[in-house]
Amino acid sequence: MKRLLLVTVGVLFFSIWALAEEPRLIHEEDPSALISDIQVIVKTGAVEEPLNKTGITNIFSELMLRGTKKYDRQKFQSNLEKLGATLGVSVYHDRIVFSGRVIKENTFEFMKLLEEALLYPKFLETEFNSLKVEIINEIAHVKNSNNRLGGLAIRQELFKGTPLEKPVVGTLSTVRTIQLNDVVRSYNNALHRANLLFAIASPFKDSQWKVILKDIWKKLPDGAQRARRVFEPKVPTEPTLIVIHKPKTSTGVLTFAQRGITAQDQERYTLGVGNFSFGGEPLVSRLFRTIRGELGWTYAINSGYGSMGGLSYQPGLYTIVSTPSVEFTAKTLFKTLSSWQDYLRKGLKKDEIVLAQESLVNSYPFEFESSEKRLGHKVYSELYGVPTLSQEEYKKIIDNIGNKEIRKSLKDKQTEKGWLITLVADKDMVEKLLAEEQKGIPTEQQLKISKVINPSDLVE
């Protein structure tokens, strides 16, 4: 066994253990912790699903927690919850994360249940059918959420024909299509040694974890990680507006999207500084100060590169989202576009850059304030091959970013006009407001609604 890394910070330790025949474990030891946080990360996700069956990964992951060979769902869950534990799962396009939390004294009992779920799920037909109904109900319920509708429309347009077109839970039609044998097959393809990573923050020693995890490891089948699949968004060349028709709203949800960046992009820090002062940081960003602070048109406005679940191997999206009062939707739209144009052409002012630098560097310790957060960084580093920077390394990078670098990165990575814009609001109202705002502009140069979508179509 080879200990790859051991770092000591005060009384806190973390280590990463790995050998081909042993489980990969990232452990944050915190002797003062009252609870253990346990994650099992499966390095595959919804990106592997057939296009007409989006949602399989989500279903098999959820079903793993709904009955095992030894325990039916009720027994499994009640045993788990009696321990003072929770165990849930989050599915992403590139990974599945089982997250458990347990009061420390019951940690090892919890691990027995986790092992059951990972290795011996039962995939009962009754549970499968009941879960499908639950998921279908949840998908239909999204029509109640104006914020989520805008995001769905953007996915459908920019990632059409790819596995990123639909959310990981799927849509009504894809979930209806999924059969139990699809689910079992996907589970068998996903759960093997090459795909698994254990990440744990706990008050226990590495040696205690090694024994338990080795035992689980032995029982897992071998396998190979599949080649990575990356999908580029198909961005328009001119601003393109889609309205999701929702009558009688008193606010509109306005979302701008264009290509984002990957976790490995060299420009991530430069664009991070730029975005901080342009729209990323609530209260102090340029967009917030003008569109909310000066003009009072919206309550919330922000921008960022993390709208598809954080930076990853996918370029994802850069988005700007606001929720203006409905009468200010068109004004907010054009003001956002002109602010973007100004940012893209001129970058930031000196004081805006300094503000971003100071803030980012001074708040960096919060990234490591708890064992859970420290663990998160290490997992991220492991998954995407990017280093976890020390405070000094981070400061050095951020302090060396100037407007020249920001403008260059913007030029390389972003476009001035390649925006897909979605607006959740009443289409008639939007048409009227667009016309009012564009008085005097030749018709052919005006921004028009390119498509109107019914919320029901987005979830179907």
Place this chain on the structure above:
Amino acid sequence: MQFKKFICLGLVLVGTLHLEAASYEKLGEKKLFNGETVQEYKFPNGLKVLMVARSQAPVLTYQTWFDVGSLNEKLDKKLNKTGLAHLFEHMMFRGTPQYPDGKFDEITSRLGSDKQNATTYYYRTNYYESVPAYQLEKIMELEADRMANLHIDAELLEKEKGAVVGELRRALDNPNRLAWDELMRLMYAESPYRYTVLGTEEEIKGFTQEEADYFYKTFYAPNNCTLIVVGDTKEEILLPLVEKFYGKMKTQEIPKLEFKNEPAQTQEKRWEGKHPQATSEVMLIGYRVPSVTDPDAIPLSLLSSHLSQGMEARLRKSLVDKGIAVGASAGVSSRPDLFEFSVALSEKHTAEEALKVIDREIALLHQSQISKPAFERALNQELLNLYGSISDNNSLANLFGEYLMLSGNHMRGLEILEGYKKLNPSDLQKAAKKYFRKENRSVVIVRPVKKGKVS
């Protein structure tokens, strides 16, 4: 154990000749489950300070809690309005003579502030930031400055009204919000809980600079305020700074809230309405219960965990697993004091179906005690939640702040947990029988204009 101790800070304040103002009283020290202690202090002007010193990371959370919320404005004879406490909270970010509009946010951002924000509720308002520990002095200077020297500019007030109206409208687009507002109106005929925290658009637009000034000068006083600091600091660093920045603030007379007694409820109340953005039904049920200081709050709180925490929770199994609802929860809240059931129906099902299920579950709770394993499950789930809260600086400060404002006792949340350990399943049954009665409840149902479709 409570004990008092006076500490003279004369050395720190040599030359100021304000020896009387330079002392604080240590009100007590309480142990937490993890061995840490929470220290409680009071300054001569009435300002209270709670501190938990921990050094796992070089950061701290700084929170300022005012014992004022939307209840006060409605009960205040000069105001008699709603929405000002919340609008005023926004104005606290709009500048002082020393730090004009935008500077507070800019400087706190430069300090590396994390999770910076403010919230207003019926009974309290809080402001909070997490900063690197070495920035304590600066964050305290900024918070004390806006507490003492806020300048309410008429033009900025008008601009901020736009953002607040935006916040209100965003809330009004949410069917759950309508359900809550109507539940409050239904449950409370007399008390100001029947009015919303955000107020109405008309009221927000109508507020004057004078009213905002009056609110500020009346309620933002040291004797109406508690500072909560959790993180990498210690008494000898924190308290001299509190003295320096808050010590000279004057005690003010705070108008007492005078509630009219809410008439006893003798029959079930119902309200039904429609929301244009809803595509499925929403139902809220509120049972009247006593306040968080009452001994019955303890079994009621554990009952809420039994009903709605985890995959094995009673409501999840009977409503979500059966496909009737997409979400179902139960919880006790204080000020307003109610036990709330909340159900988001799936499109093909009705609130009436969910109500039948809830009534059946309540009947079962009346008839028989919950099993020992179910009791243990609820207890350990609560323990897990609390351990999670204790570990995080911000969550721990919130736990203290909320209970302090609710009950005058910041340890009440932890006392409730201790109280669970003395309970047995029959106590939960007794509480269910006592409070879950039809004549003690109000039911609100919000329906879509047309099911499954936007209107």
